[in-house]
Amino acid sequence: MELTAFDNRTAIRDLASTLSNAGAATKAVDVHAAMSSVQRTAMFIAAFEFAAKIPEPIVLQIGTSVPELIADICSMAVALEVGAPGHEMTARLSSAATAVASGEIGWLVATPPEPAAMTTVTTQIAQATALGLVTRGVLVAPMPRKSDGWPRKIREGARERVRELADHLFGVTVLRARAGNGPDFSRDDDHLIDPSVTKNVEGDYLLSVTIPGLQSCDLEVGVWSMDPSYPSTHLVLRLDGVTARIALDPTLRRCVGVEAVVAGDTITVPFVPDPGQWPTGKNDDDGEGEVAV
């Protein structure tokens, strides 16, 4: 089904109104972009709620940037959770955002074997991965076929580009159409971001995330807190203008991010424990300073 099939005036009005009450509308600079964003998000919510009512999975065709759509959904969900907690629209938007982050929604990307399109897809896969969206795979089609009269040089060039794309997106399934038929993608092909935390000898925690396609993106890394009790609750990644937030575990919430070290497609952020967040043991009755995390 097309996303536009879920164009619902009431949902758009409710979402725009709730965002306004949360203070978000006062920040809008590009009114046209903001209107389009609200409309797309409302359509996605309607599609998500429609899909939740039927047992079979549905396939939704989205002709615009999927990472931008997902980023809008996640950002609006955070804005409403802070600015309009308990509101019906907040709950509806949060449900859709949670489904994205929990892997219930998979993304299958299609691209022709054309350099500009493949560069766009590489960037979008990186953005979507950072947003927590499951990528089922990349389908490269249509491929030039001998039976259609394409010379060998063109056919080999297209196949080489598919190999290059697979190298750039290591970890993501990249398959090309063969003899005019699309390959099968299954849940076994799903790729999902998998942050890991280790502790070094100095006692600092190292958060590492690997994002296929990262090297083709302009990158900014930061930390952000939606709870004033903690120095930070989320790692923030901005990839070519798309902002993604990765929730920190309880241990890292009590630490301070220092810098971001980037090697290939991997980002490592050292977190130093914040003394104000960790008991020193001086006032503890049992004299021990250990804290279970």
Place this chain on the structure above:
Amino acid sequence: MSDDIERPPWWLSDNEEPSDQGSSSRDSGSSWDMASMLGMVTSMAGEWWASSGASDHAGHGDPADHPECVICKGLLVLGTATSVAPVTELREVRWLPIRRA
């Protein structure tokens, strides 16, 4: 096969080759995606705009007198939003220095 089959189709255009083939489809190879996306969004917004009746707004005075008009409705909502402070301020992102290993 005709001669033009020796030229890659538009979706196989190579950025490194000069676009001197006189083909407009080849020339647009590096920007087709953005152009089509923009076109789609503009078309979508345009249809919505037309169906909303917003073009009738020019003759409206007090927004409160025209609750059926999307522009008047937006002005009322904006007025409400700007007159009431958000419940909680979102904190700023603290950007970290990046070191390439």
